[in-house]
Amino acid sequence: MRVAMISMHTSPLQQPGVGDAGGMNVYVLSTATHLARRGIQVDVYTRATRPSQGEIVEVEKNLRVINIVAGPYEGVEKEELPTQLTAFAGGVWQFVRCHNLGYDLIHSHYWLSGQVGWLLRDLFDIPFVHTAHTLAAVKNTYRAAEDTPESEARRICEQQLVDNADLLVVNTEEEAQDLVTYYDATKAKIAVVAPGADTELFSPGDGRATELARRQLGIPLPAKVVAFIGRLQTFKGPQVLIKAVAELVKRDPERNMRVLICGGASGQSTNPHEYRDLACELGVERRIRFLDPRPPEELVTIYRAADVVAVPSYNETFGLVAIEAQASGTPVVAARTGGLPIAVAEGETGLLVEGHEATAWADALEEILDDDEGRQRMARQAVHHAATFSWDASAEHLAELYQEVIDAEVTPSKNRDALGGGK
Missing domain, CATH: 3.40.50.2000 (Glycogen Phosphorylase B;)
Structure with a gap:
């Protein structure tokens, strides 16, 4: 053929x-x-x-x-x-x-x-x-x-x-x-x-994978890390995550939290600096690091370094980032839209959020970040869930x-x- x-x-x-x-x-x-x-x-x-x-x-x-x-x-x-x-x-x-x-x-x-x-x-x-x-x-x-x-x-x-x-x-x-x-x-x-998903590449690695990934990225080991991977455009929702982070910091200014946003500007109407400007405007620029797009063999380092991956898109036909994150042993907080409820097993491998309000997203991130035992259980289950997609x-x-x-x-x-x- x-x-x-x-x-x-x-x-x-x-x-x-x-x-x-x-x-x-x-x-x-x-x-x-x-x-x-x-x-x-x-x-x-x-x-x-x-x-x-x-x-x-x-x-x-x-x-x-x-x-x-x-x-x-x-x-x-x-x-x-x-x-x-x-x-x-x-x-x-x-x-x-x-x-x-x-x-x-x-x-x-x-x-x-x-x-x-x-x-x-x-x-x-x-x-x-x-x-x-x-x-x-x-x-x-x-x-x-x-x-x-x-x-x-x-x-x-x-x-x-x-x-x-x-x-x-x-x-x-x-x-x-x-x-x-x-x-x-x-x-x-x-x-x-x-x-x-490429479950051979995207995998949890050995017991020190998270530590090694954070050292490679220069992230403090005790910090709670949230990652966003995708094109920087409104439809993908990076602004939703940034506003949610600002809400979390407002609730607890001492929260030890870091955010990685990996992606490039997309589309004629996208200002490549607008998300950095938004972070500055909301006073969370020191908590958020913007990374240029990376090939898959480097993305796995970001997935492993994160405690949770956020997928706040307004719609996704499926959500490959959500599957790659779970295959890497990282739970996902995603919008309840499109194919994301299939990609993420709610309550088992991550959480789904109704809508895109900053408070709702802050609630979900707070829940998963503050529950170490529950998050680690989700991480283990996430690997098995992702393995069903090949x-x-x-x-x-x-x-x-x-x-x-x-x-x-x-x-x-x-x-x-x-x-x-x-x-």
Whole structure:
């Protein structure tokens, strides 16, 4: 089997936490890698952002990343990428023709890639699978009041993909229901594939792992440590954590607490200094350290150094950070939204918080930080919970779905109702 994956707006090889790179990058690279190890040939098409990348990157056996030139290398924000959809689709088509490639299936990730996949499906006459990762209607429903809404144009493009894809792959049952509720999707053509985590890399380590991690990061050993890992944007909620920390310090000025915020600014409207400014404004700048985005092999040090990882997002289709933290033996305090109630076993591996008010988040953090025995119990249970999510299982399920779509011969020239996808 040969699969063309499309991840136009961000390369799976890009550092998560930088610009628009995040959990989706981890998902695409991890699933593609494990599919390749099953003998499936995977080419991931992405937009070239610098000439030094080269056109073809051989990641490992059966897995390549193809960098397609579409527009200038730099200076094109994600919001401007719709202007390059034609150039990108043309670049993919030209590459396929020049290299005489034949694919059995297209799998696109995110709505921009979906628009390209939809076009190429008709050109190649092969099945088209789409994963949204985030949806405009859902983001607008859950966004913070001060956050910029997603455009109606994006919502319309997503509706087109829901109507025309042969199969929609989602992370959770809740995401499947969102497609039905907000986009009138047909349930029969939605498949739930749970993401995984690299549980070999993200692990608790030995008995001195926390001590070593804190020494490496220069954190006092007796301090209680809260970590946030993700893009610095309102939707991810770093401001929620900062305000909650200020509330905790107000309650107990002598609290021995440190906060690590690891990530980079994301989006045109994001001021890279706004979260540092907020910490200064609230008087907690000495408690909070901002770290640049780090590769996975360094992120594990942050997870191990923390007593708890906070995931205050306004919505997450799943929440890979929550799973990675638990795999590393660290409990999680997360928002009760999207797929996070699945990623976190409430009361067993962490706590879930209703809403995003600073007092509610301070209450939850205070509860878990002050209960050493309960927190340590959660840490042990977190490792076992995270072990139930694996990328190999995700790839196995995807491979089965791919084969079903191919066997059903659901192509533009045939009967798309075979998967219940007819309207």
